Amino acid sequence: MAREPxxxxxxxxxxxxxxGATAPEVSVVIPTRARxxxxxxxxxxxxxxxxxxxxxxxxxxxxxxxxxxxxSGIDQPRVRVVVNPEPVGGGEAxxxxxxxxxxxxxxxxxxxxxxxxxxxxRQLNDLRPAADERVVxxxxxxxxxxxxxxxxxxxxxxxxxxxxxxxxxxxxxxKGGGRVxxxxxxxxxxxxxxxxxxxxxxxYQETDWILRVAASGARIMMTMEPLSIWYVEDGRATITSSFxxxxxxxxxxxxxxxxxxxxxxxGSLMLIRVGGLA
Numbered sequence: 203m204a205r206e207p208x209x210x211x212x213x214x215x216x217x218x219x220x221x222g223a224t225a226p227e228v229s230v231v232i233p234t235r236a237r238x239x240x241x242x243x244x245x246x247x248x249x250x251x252x253x254x255x256x257x258x259x260x261x262x263x264x265x266x267x268x269x270x271x272x273x274s275g276i277d278q279p280r281v282r283v284v285v286n287p288e289p290v291g292g293g294e295a296x297x298x299x300x301x302x303x304x305x306x307x308x309x310x311x312x313x314x315x316x317x318x319x320x321x322x323x324r325q326l327n328d329l330r331p332a333a334d335e336r337v338v339x340x341x342x343x344x345x346x347x348x349x350x351x352x353x354x355x356x357x358x359x360x361x362x363x364x365x366x367x368x369x370x371x372x373x374x375x376x377k378g379g380g381r382v383x384x385x386x387x388x389x390x391x392x393x394x395x396x397x398x399x400x401x402x403x404x405x406y407q408e409t410d411w412i413l414r415v416a417a418s419g420a421r422i423m424m425t426m427e428p429l430s431i432w433y434v435e436d437g438r439a440t441i442t443s444s445f446x447x448x449x450x451x452x453x454x455x456x457x458x459x460x461x462x463x464x465x466x467x468x469g470s471l472m473l474i475r476v477g478g479l480a
Contacts, residue, residue: 228256228322229305229391233295234313235263238272245276247316253323256309257282261299264289293399293407296384300394308389314433315385321429325388328425338415339388341425347434355381358424365416366467369409370474382412385430393420406455413462 230248234241241260248258261284262269273283284302286295292312300308307329309322325339345352357379359368368380384407397418399411416422453472460468 225304225306226255226257227305228253228307228309228326228388229300229303230256230258230309230311231261231296231299231303232258232311232313233261233263233292233299234266234269235289236266236269237313238269241269241313242272242276244311244313244316245281247319248311250319251317251322252320253326256322257303257305259284259299259302261295261302262286263291263295291401291404293403293411294401297394297398297401300391300398303391306391308387308391308394310384310387310389311430312385312432316431317385318429318431322388324427324429325425328423329388332421332423333390336393336418336420337390337423338393338412338420339423339425340382340412341386341429342427343383343386343430343432344428345432345434353428355379355424358426359422364464364467365422366413366463369413370463370467370471372470372474382408383430383432384408385432389415403455405451410455410459413459417462 232241232244232248234244245258245260248256258281260269260273260281263286265285265287270283270285273281282302284298286298290298296310307326309325311317321341325341329337329339342353342355345354359365359380365380369382387408393415397411397415399407403410412422456468456471463471
């Protein structure tokens with residue numbers, strides 16, 4: 203029988219964050235594995251948010267005494283820690299964090315990324331007026347690599363444009379111009395409970411999830427401002443296993459999710475992913 207994740211509460215220094223009797227408006231879910239130094243940076247970017255009504259849930263994906271020790275010693279607001287008895291992968295680690303959350307909104311942050319200080323405030327200002335709708339928020343981000351910074355995506359989905367076309371249909375020599383990255387997402391908790399990440403996917407987790415969410419009728423709202431920093435460095439281990447070059451896996455995934463794409467998007471994705479990897 204699989205062991206249940208262990209949930210604990212790390213008590214650290216008090217701050218100006220509000221933790222009252224009511225649930226916070228936002229739950230921040232951070233999956234991590236054996237990278238306490240990077241996790242410290244991610245948590246610091248959460249603690250510096252201009253919006254203050256949130257909780258932080260760190261999901262440690264497998265036994266990791268160094269990360270637990272770091273969390274018990276940080277001088278930051280109260281953090282809820284979930285320790286998975288064995289690794290389950292990035293998608294299911296996020297799902298576990300969602301199930302442990304109490305906020306109305308879920309914001310994801312990968313342990314090697316960080317947020318701009320106004321990230322939550324800016325997205326909530328965009329999403330709250332449409333809160334009665336089934337709305338999911340994402341934003342531009344800064345991709346930071348040794349080659350420099352790149353801000354994208356360059357445009358939001360056009361009115362009436364199928365989301366699969368936004369992601370995959372080529373515009374000139376390039377694909378559709380859209381993208382989704384986990385650390386930009388702000389999602390109603392009930393949507394995440396209804397449509398979780400696929401726990402079996404080692405890659406394409408965000409793309410797979412957003413296609414299913416869009417197919418459910420949700421409105422995807424893009425904030426055209428870079429609110430997250432995604433660090434891309436060679437040789438860094440991540441929870442999400444890489445299968446770059448595995449065109450067979452890509453082909454299987456595209457075929458399995460074909461019903462979520464238009465014919466144009468499907469053809470373009472086959473050309474981009476499988477044709478480029480084979």
